[in-house]
Amino acid sequence: MTPSYLDIKSQFPVLTKAPAPGQPPLVYLDTAATAQKPKAVLDAMDQFYRESYGTVRRGVYRLSEKATAAYEGTRKKVAALLGAASEKEIIYTRGATDGLNLVAASYGGSQLKAGDEIILSQLEHHANIVPWQLVAEKTGAAIRVIPCDDRGVLDLEAYRALLTSGKVKIVAVGHVSNALGTINPIREMADLAHAAGAVIVVDGAQGISHMPVDVRALGADFYAFSSHKMFGPTGVGILYGRYELLEKMPPYQGGGDMIRQVTFEKTTYQNPPHRFEAGTPSIAEVVGLGAAVDWLQSVGLDKIQAHEHALLQYGTRLLSQIPGLTLIGTAPEKAGVLGFVLEGIHPHDIGTMLDMDGIAIRAGHHCAQPVMARFNVPATARASLGPYNTEADLDALAAGIRKIQGMFK
């Protein structure tokens, strides 16, 4: 491989296990849906459960102390990964969806009033649409949408125009589109939002593990993502929020550990981040996420970005040479997502038929139905890249597509 490529597939058990007899080996091209886990992460969790599992923040015994130290340690690691000002700005959630719902319900629910406006983009994942629709309905706020062009690039002029209403309180936008791969100019959009007196909530689900992310350099007021897409376990995620904003937000869920004092007459709450963390948290998952952050740091997000970028260029070239294939999502600033349609062949058939050759891609609307509507397709096929992918994976994809075309002819 050329120097811009990483060689780390061997660290991923799923990707290296011997296929069942008669089955082709796995070519995993669905990292945008969920990432595979390196051995380091799996070992960390398993070892935690086998050697020092206990509850956190509640016990007066050392098993619990150890668990708490590992648990809180991850908060520091994540704060460092994101360039946050303090680990107190790091809230553990169940995932990106949970984090976006938290911001929408708590920040949106307490700050929005009838007539206020929320700006979303045409590229959003349902997780960054529906929570805003729910809070808009409750508060009487209205939703405005930034359109995109035929490449999948947001129309910043339209965005500027929307901001002039003077009623915009919140801009919620994805860092990277999961359906198209478009990387949005968050810094510029944040500056414009701030100048208009709005806060910016960034859905970082597809950003975080594919490029270095510095929330302060980006100007993000909130940044939400999931562990499972960054090589960590399912069941946990992160919401970053500027402390000043978190401090004025009411609790989201009620329960143990988020309270200061409970009586039936009056309950008082902890400071952030604990105010937003009710109940026994995802302890082992947080430990696993900590290992995933360590792993990411050891590989280097700049290297991952370079690797995926080189693969994206390689894959784009390969797929562009296939007659009857149309790439959906051709923004100049693009992450490792290859969305496409084939003339006369439904994306779901592509997905199932590629699977028969061991190639796992995703077909469907990718929880981004407004994007499908914009490009006037019912669904797309999507191959998405991770640091473990290789040129050979993309060669297999291209060959698989040509084979399908032959069968459908």
Added chain:
Amino acid sequence: MTPSYLDIKSQFPVLTKAPAPGQPPLVYLDTAATAQKPKAVLDAMDQFYRESYGTVRRGVYRLSEKATAAYEGTRKKVAALLGAASEKEIIYTRGATDGLNLVAASYGGSQLKAGDEIILSQLEHHANIVPWQLVAEKTGAAIRVIPCDDRGVLDLEAYRALLTSGKVKIVAVGHVSNALGTINPIREMADLAHAAGAVIVVDGAQGISHMPVDVRALGADFYAFSSHKMFGPTGVGILYGRYELLEKMPPYQGGGDMIRQVTFEKTTYQNPPHRFEAGTPSIAEVVGLGAAVDWLQSVGLDKIQAHEHALLQYGTRLLSQIPGLTLIGTAPEKAGVLGFVLEGIHPHDIGTMLDMDGIAIRAGHHCAQPVMARFNVPATARASLGPYNTEADLDALAAGIRKIQGMFK
């Protein structure tokens, strides 16, 4: 051991690993906070991550199909465990706290109006208090509280009297008190609630893994619990809800997988249970929970109940013989919880000093401050039992307590 005891400690890696040099072996008496995990559960999760990890309900490839089958399989297992009418009544949550917040916000938020009443009990965990306070504040409903007597038994006469107001819409009560061990008469309370036109929400966090639970025999309309207290992983839990009630509830969180169709103008939602499951779920955790249910079924909940009951009697006898020790929580119907205070020694000191002998108990308010207020103590020490505990564990506890008393003399 006598026939009423189980012999399963060897299945639990944490409980059988060799202690660090110079450290005493672990005596784990904090199962009410969180349960240790049998090897079968850890292996199931680890194997899943290493061999067949993929996203669920979204993919068109077999890795995802396998994951989906394992994931949805757990729903059936849990439905069978609970005696639910259908697996469509089983909602995956993050834990008991998340489940109770879901019911309070979605059912409570849509059904309660100003002047309505919610009945809680004096014994509730904060997770079954604060969510109701939050929804009461939003809707203008009022909270009424069933008192308990000096043993920690709920006053059913007072409960009957509260129900006569005609305004009660929801009764929310714990199956088993985590601070006192009291087993509440759910069936009787459910019948009374239903006769008064109210639904009953049961916090089953301390019920589920300590006795056979049949939601229909109990008459529970909702039943919420956490995987981590039933020998499964952290990061997942279950909310059971009667389908008829679930069907009329609005979504709780918005995002992927809970929608039918999304446009910026109008979004429509899935049927239960998916309506309440936004975003990528706790996939591996659900797989682990499935293994935990299998494990529970193979050991037998009746056997676990008998084992813990015998140990409870043994421990009660032992502790009662210690001068200066007062048991807090002496209900005749009681699960494996031994709450106590020592004259002149603060519970936190008991916890830390027992830890020095390798004995892990919990000291504090146990997220049940109203119980502490009722018994007029700032905190208690609490030893709680699991199926892996033995008489020797309780002997160690009693010896440890006597040693502390000697030091404090």
Added chain:
Amino acid sequence: MSQANELYQQVILDHNRNPRNYREMPGATHVCHGHNPLCGDNITVYAKVGPNDVIEDLSFQGNGCAISKASASLMTTQLKGKPIAEARALFGEFHEMVKGNLDPETQPNHLGKLKLFEGVKEYSSRIKCATLSWHALIGGPRCRESPVFPSRSGGAFPPS
């Protein structure tokens, strides 16, 4: 070659390419629209039912994947001329087969050519594609409002 690999056989690909009874039906006694928002499949089924509950004519139109189109096409050829009751029974068998609960090689059935869809059982997300036109005809969650022949299953839970 696994069963799944056998799914996209020439018959299915042929019915996809040249769907049978692919037309509107002006004198239809029943019309139902089936929609799967998950993949954007859209199918309209037309039926003409005679006096003694016999399906005298059956056709469809719409867009979808090869599985849903071939399934709709084969459905029309298999059910034309049959009484409604028989259509209902056949759908029962078809549904159990694609869910993996009926093995057409070892268990008695009347599936005939419909056996071609057995491989769908390996892809639970594709079951909806294979059954879309059937649900439109017979009823079920994909077409709850106005199936041609309302399902009799009823009960507390919508069939799935």
Added chain:
Amino acid sequence: MSQANELYQQVILDHNRNPRNYREMPGATHVCHGHNPLCGDNITVYAKVGPNDVIEDLSFQGNGCAISKASASLMTTQLKGKPIAEARALFGEFHEMVKGNLDPETQPNHLGKLKLFEGVKEYSSRIKCATLSWHALIGGPRCRESPVFPSRSGGAFPPS
């Protein structure tokens, strides 16, 4: 014997049993209540500060665990007669020690008898017990409303 095992030594148990300066102070110039809702520790600290910022008298009263009581008792004996600035500095060292950031054996410090509390670092949930009376005196999250000597740390995040 581990460090934690050394935590409950005779000195600490003795200060718990017979706390020094355990009394109200009628002529106090400063009074502050410290409360840890987590464990129900309740402590009131009284101070009499002289013209040149010297702590002329220091006492406390309240309920709590042995760690919080002994810590309050030792605090009063260690700080009486000291200028406020010195008290503040000593708390800084004490706080770092119980958080595990200052090793009193190898790093320069003025902790003296307060070293007895080093074992607390093994039990992060007990740090609050050991520092409750100190926070009441010097300020911090446990006594944010009215510490005797408001903390100067300030900044965007409350100290913890």
